Amino acid sequence: xxxxxxxxxxxxxxxxxxxxxxxxxxxxxxxxxxxxxxxxxxxxxxxxxxxxxxxxxxxxxxxxxxxxxxxxxxxxxxxxxxxxxxxxxxxxxxxxxxxxxxxxxxxxxxxxxxxxxxxxxxxxxxxxxxxxxxxxxxxxxxxxxxxxxxxxxxxxxxxxxxxxxxxxxxxxxxxxxxxxxxxxxxxxx
Amino acid sequence: xxxxxxxxxxxxxxxxxxxxxxxxxxxxxxxxxxxxxxxxxxxxxxxxxxxxxxxxxxxxxxxxxxxxxxxxxxxxxxxxxxxxxxxxxxxxxxxxxxxxxxxxxxxxxxxxxxxxxxxxxxxxxxxxxxxxxxxxxxxxxxxxxxxxxxxxxxxxxxxxxxxxxxxxxxxxxxxxxxxxxxxxxxxxxxxxxxxxxxxxxxxxxxxxxxxxxxxxxxxxxxxxxxxxxxxxxxxxxxxxxxxxxxxxxxxxxxxxxxxxxxxxxxxxxxxxxxxxxxxxxxxxxxxxxxxxxxxxxxxxxxxxxxxxxxxxxxxxxxxxxxxxxxxxxxxxxxxxxxxxxxxxxxxxxxxxxxxxxxxxxxxxxxxxxxxxxxxxxxxxxxxxxxxxxxxxxxxxxxxxxxxxxxxxxxxxxxxxxxxxxxxxxxxxxxxxxxxxxxxxxxxxxxxxxxxxxxxxxxxxxxxxxxxxxxxxxxxxxxxxxxxxxxxxxxxxxxxxxxxxxxxxxxxxxxxxxx
Numbered sequence: 259x260x261x262x263x264x265x266x267x268x269x270x271x272x273x274x275x276x277x278x279x280x281x282x283x284x285x286x287x288x289x290x291x292x293x294x295x296x297x298x299x300x301x302x303x304x305x306x307x308x309x310x311x312x313x314x315x316x317x318x319x320x321x322x323x324x325x326x327x328x329x330x331x332x333x334x335x336x337x338x339x340x341x342x343x344x345x346x347x348x349x350x351x352x353x354x355x356x357x358x359x360x361x362x363x364x365x366x367x368x369x370x371x372x373x374x375x376x377x378x379x380x381x382x383x384x385x386x387x388x389x390x391x392x393x394x395x396x397x398x399x400x401x402x403x404x405x406x407x408x409x410x411x412x413x414x415x416x417x418x419x420x421x422x423x424x425x426x427x428x429x430x431x432x433x434x435x436x437x438x439x440x441x442x443x444x445x446x447x
Numbered sequence: 448x449x450x451x452x453x454x455x456x457x458x459x460x461x462x463x464x465x466x467x468x469x470x471x472x473x474x475x476x477x478x479x480x481x482x483x484x485x486x487x488x489x490x491x492x493x494x495x496x497x498x499x500x501x502x503x504x505x506x507x508x509x510x511x512x513x514x515x516x517x518x519x520x521x522x523x524x525x526x527x528x529x530x531x532x533x534x535x536x537x538x539x540x541x542x543x544x545x546x547x548x549x550x551x552x553x554x555x556x557x558x559x560x561x562x563x564x565x566x567x568x569x570x571x572x573x574x575x576x577x578x579x580x581x582x583x584x585x586x587x588x589x590x591x592x593x594x595x596x597x598x599x600x601x602x603x604x605x606x607x608x609x610x611x612x613x614x615x616x617x618x619x620x621x622x623x624x625x626x627x628x629x630x631x632x633x634x635x636x637x638x639x640x641x642x643x644x645x646x647x648x649x650x651x652x653x654x655x656x657x658x659x660x661x662x663x664x665x666x667x668x669x670x671x672x673x674x675x676x677x678x679x680x681x682x683x684x685x686x687x688x689x690x691x692x693x694x695x696x697x698x699x700x701x702x703x704x705x706x707x708x709x710x711x712x713x714x715x716x717x718x719x720x721x722x723x724x725x726x727x728x729x730x731x732x733x734x735x736x737x738x739x740x741x742x743x744x745x746x747x748x749x750x751x752x753x754x755x756x757x758x759x760x761x762x763x764x765x766x767x768x769x770x771x772x773x774x775x776x777x778x779x780x781x782x783x784x785x786x787x788x789x790x791x792x793x794x795x796x797x798x799x800x801x802x803x804x805x806x807x808x809x810x811x812x813x814x815x816x817x818x819x820x821x822x823x824x825x826x827x828x829x830x831x832x833x834x835x836x837x838x839x840x841x842x843x844x845x846x847x848x849x850x851x852x853x854x855x856x857x858x859x860x861x862x863x864x865x866x867x868x869x870x871x872x873x874x875x876x877x878x879x880x881x882x883x884x885x886x887x888x889x890x891x892x893x894x895x896x897x898x899x900x901x902x903x904x905x906x907x908x909x910x911x912x913x914x915x916x917x918x919x920x921x922x923x924x925x926x927x928x929x930x931x932x933x934x935x936x937x938x939x940x941x942x943x944x945x946x947x948x949x950x951x952x953x954x955x956x957x958x959x960x961x
Binding site for chain 1: 505507508509511512513514517520580581582583
């Protein structure tokens, strides 16, 4: 295929793609999944695109634990999302912690609900060096040393990644995860 | 095959080999084309599966997080595959993440679509494949490829096939022209020799043999046939020359024979002519002599009568005896002359043949001889007789002579019994002719049959004149008459018992014989 045709193809493809995106967005706005439905799916997906050090688990069938710190914004959505899912032989447990003090250190992914920057800094400080993927939804979460941070981009849920934090936690992130991230700070693999 | 019938065997072979090779080539090419088409489709399916799998693998993150930007980046990479005209990524829930197309938009997602991942749908090859991550279907890939590679390949192949068939046909033509000689050369040579043999009639020619195949057998057979012809020709020639020699020999023999026969015939003819002449001379002499002899004899008789009448008294006993003897001798001479005359008249004084009733002739003869019959107290029986074409005078002469003889040569102590009979029958010599067989039988003295040849001769007598008077001319006259009528006369006899004279005469006369 020569350049002219490809240009035309790309042009038309872009047009069609834009049209689709617009359609999808319109769809999402109307009756699409809510923000926390998307976020719960993303949390589950993180579990699939991140590799933890093997000694993190008690044994090969020990469940992978997703923890929610703070006031639960998901309702029963998280349980619904992970219902019956098995990742590399492990089932997924959802655990809720009201405060950092109540956190028992069992989570592999710890989601800090709410936009509080102080809570975030405290949590990150406590979990530093531990193999936990910290996920937030507050501004400056990554700068504070968090691993993944959700934000909304024109009503669409997106996330940024701090590879320095994940490296420090000893986690391996799939390049596919990185390619989907809106922004990646820290060294790129 | 009708077209090929009158072609030379060379051209036939070239045509057959070339046609066969070309047909084989075309069939092989079609086979390759079909096989290649199948293989190409299969490899297209494999390719699109691999591509779909790859796209699915690359886009698992984009699909998992429903990220259209990164998904779009991956789909854009498909530009290196110009045959992919439509591509789309869907989430596990069936929402389209991203799609690219140069033609129709991708179909709405159908998670429960049955059938294989890749299949040919009309003019397209379509792929619906799952995106699997960590043993979980997290989305789907749709690819639609046009069949341009298939068409291109088909076209390319068609050109190759056309070129191959063209080159193959030319090669087959060249090779078959070269190889056909193996088969055609002996046959052509055989045909050439056959033509020469039939044109020149030269059976010394032989067809050269090249091998021991069927053609070789044919040539052997042909040569053997020529051999046979030559042998037969030689035999025929030999037989013909032998025959010619034999014919020449035989011709010479025949010529000699003919020559001899001609000489003999000429001699015979000369003799016959001479004989006839002398016969005629003799006859005319006899006639003239007899006729002329009558005149002086009559004078002798007349003067003897007058002497006896006037001067008998003047003569003595002895003189009268002399006179009587003279008269008796003159009388005998008269009879002799008359007989001679009648003998010669048989040939000279002829009457034309007419239908003669032999019964009447016999009655006339009997009445003529009545006195002699009564004197001898004899009996003459006449059976029914034939009617034939003959000279009536001569018939009377014939029967009179034979009956007269029968009465004359009777036994002195016994009265004569004469029987005249006839029978009509087929001729022994010519069965188509009817003859009358006339038999005159008596009970007279008979004769020895050894004299049979003599009794029909002139002046032939078996008895002394003193015992039976006569001139010895009668039977000669009979024979002459019978011969003149184209018949035969013969006799049977037992001395002392009787004689039987048998006369065979034709019923009808050929005109030439008269």
